[in-house]
Amino acid sequence: MKLSSFGRKFTADAGITSLMDDLGNALASGDDMIMMGGGNPGHIPEIQARVQKILADMAQSDGDTRRLVGIYDPPQGEKQFIASLAELLNREYGWGLKPENIALTNGSQAAFFMLFNMFGGDYGDGVHKHVLLPLAPEYIGYADAGIEPGLFHAVQPDISFTDAHEFKYRVDFDAVEVTAETGAICVSRPTNPTGNVVTDEELARLEAMARQHDIPLIVDGAYGTPFPSLLFVDATPHWNDQVILCLSLSKFGLPAVRTGIVIAAEPVIKALSGINAIMNLATG
Ligand SMILES: Cc1ncc(COP(=O)(O)O)c(C=O)c1O
Structure with a gap:
């Protein structure tokens, strides 16, 4: 079989493919397993x-x-769900959302694929932009999502010891550099696999950097705020139009309904809906 560079890239070994294969095969084996990997939600x-x-x-x-x-x-997602969600988030947090600020995707994994390739990659005239991950380790599911190679720039963390057997990852702001080649910044909050939660202060500093360079700050809240809030430290739910907040119904127990939620400025939602139409027609 002869494949294009896209075909070759997306059929090569990928971390997330082997992880999902392992998880599926382990479950299918029928053994009495306790699933502790892959961000797998518990069954309550x-x-x-x-x-x-x-x-x-x-x-x-x-x-x-x-x-x-x-x-x-519609490619933006089910209208009643979107309207109800906008109303809920406005009532709880006063974010001033309109339905035009929300799109649904087939799981948030699909949203990341679209967003990373919307903001990272070839901009023409020889300009190639990257997605900056200011705090590694990051979610393995991002690693192979770039249509172009080398899509991500990741930064090693500062590690501070908080007790004899405890440490905390922090963003090393001396090492984080946003350049003209940075298309977006992205953090998961909390992170899979470490469970680290970027603090409110760190998030505010990253947002200020994004604002200064007129690029989005993508916040992956699959486990975070405002829901499902699988959090054991304080983290304030946060959104404004500099932020692309990605949520998911997966981690509070509905991974198979494949519902990702993207909350962003209207032009981002419009662009995302267009890509979603081409890739999926509609969202489940
Ligand atoms: C940090 C993080 N973000 C996003 C996802 C994607 O989840 P889904 O596509 O089910 O919304 C996962 C899944 O494990 C994850 O761990």
Whole structure:
């Protein structure tokens, strides 16, 4: 089989492919396993019972069943969900969101693929921009998401010891450099696999750097604020139009519904919806 450079790049060994293969095969083996890898959400019986009840009610309703399985939503995502989410976040946090600030994707993994390649890569005239990861280690699922090689610049952390057997990763701001070749900054909060949570102060400094260079700060909140909030330290939910906040329904127990949520300035959402239409037609 002869493949293009895209074909070769995305069929080569990738960390996330072998991780997901390992997880799937381990589960399929039928052994009594405790899944501790891959950001795998736990199964909480009470949540499962609640979801089961909602699904059973939906199956009884013609209209709900049609909405669930029989309709293509617009490429931006299901309108009622988006409107409800905007209202919820405005009520809780006063973010002033309009539905035009929110898009849904098939899992947040798909959002990262689109966003990284929207802001990183070939800008023409020989300009190639990277996505800056100011605090490594970072989520392995980013590593192979660039259509172009060398999409990421990652920075080693400052490690401060907080107790005899404890340490904390911090952004080494002396080493973080935003240049004319930086297309976006991205942090996951908390990070998979370390669980490190970038502090409010660190986030504010990164946002100031992004603002100064007129580039977005992508915040991956798959485990974070405002939900599912799998957090054991204080972290303030934060959004404004410098920030692209990516959320997910996966980590509070719905990974198979593949719902990623992107909250961003209107032009970002418009662009993302366009790419989503080409890649997926619509979001599940
Ligand atoms: C930090 C982080 N971000 C994003 C994702 C992607 O999750 P999903 O595509 O299910 O939303 C994961 C999955 O493990 C993750 O750990």
